[in-house]
């Protein structure tokens with residue numbers, strides 16, 4: 001780390017772009033190493049599952065694009081690395097972790113409302129991932145109105161309204177990039193186990209009844225754990241479901 005910025009990571013700051021994830025996809029083939037792309041304004045920000053991401057000015061919108069090693073399942077575990085890094089960055093800003101939880105697969109909640117979301121996308125061919133794109137949006141200054149999100153979505157909240165703390169996207173990126181680099185190094189050295197344990201320590205609704213909606217079915221059950229592949233494990237009656245991808249409702 002030099003001046004708080006992690007070694008080996010590049011950074012570019014854009015005044016405006018359609019989507020930092022889209023920009024990451026365009027520049028990926030030209031990059032020699034991992035690169036953060038921060039945009040002060042996005043005109044077509046993307047959310048998970050084809051949704052639109054509301055991105056009021058002053059909020060954080062950035063993407064880390066990298067060329068990870070390993071099989072696609074291993075690569076996708078970066079969503080836990082990124083959400084833990086986000087958690088740590090928010091703690092670094094506010095000085096406190098109370099009220100802060102992680103919602104599977106990769107949202108950050110503050111006082112039960114959605115503070116931040118992550119959109120993981122990958123590029124590749126023949127079953128191999130050539131580039132991983134980790135897009136991160138944080139409601140630093142302003143939360144979208146309830147009317148702007150889906151009816152059953154969690155209430156969006158902002159860092160400013162919930163904690164009274166103001167931080168610029170540029171300053172937040174410094175904290176997030178440092179936290180990400182640290183946890184990525186841990187993931188590379190020791191694998192998923194410590195990341196999984198830290199994630200579970202911060203999990204929202206662990207041991208409680210939640211609902212997961214996949215493209216095929218809706219499962220309601222006790223949130224038992226996240227397994228070693230990153231699946232959500234729900235116990236419904238006597239049946240244990242290991243769910244790789246879903247929307248989760250409390």
Ligand SMILES: O=C(O)CCCC[C@@H]1SC[C@@H]2NC(=O)N[C@@H]21
Pocket residue numbers: 018019020021022042044045046047048049051053060061062063107116117118119135136137138
């Ligand atoms: O739906 C979600 O919860 C994920 C939202 C991810 C939004 C971020 S903002 C920066 C990056 N660029 C995008 O177009 N989307 C992600």
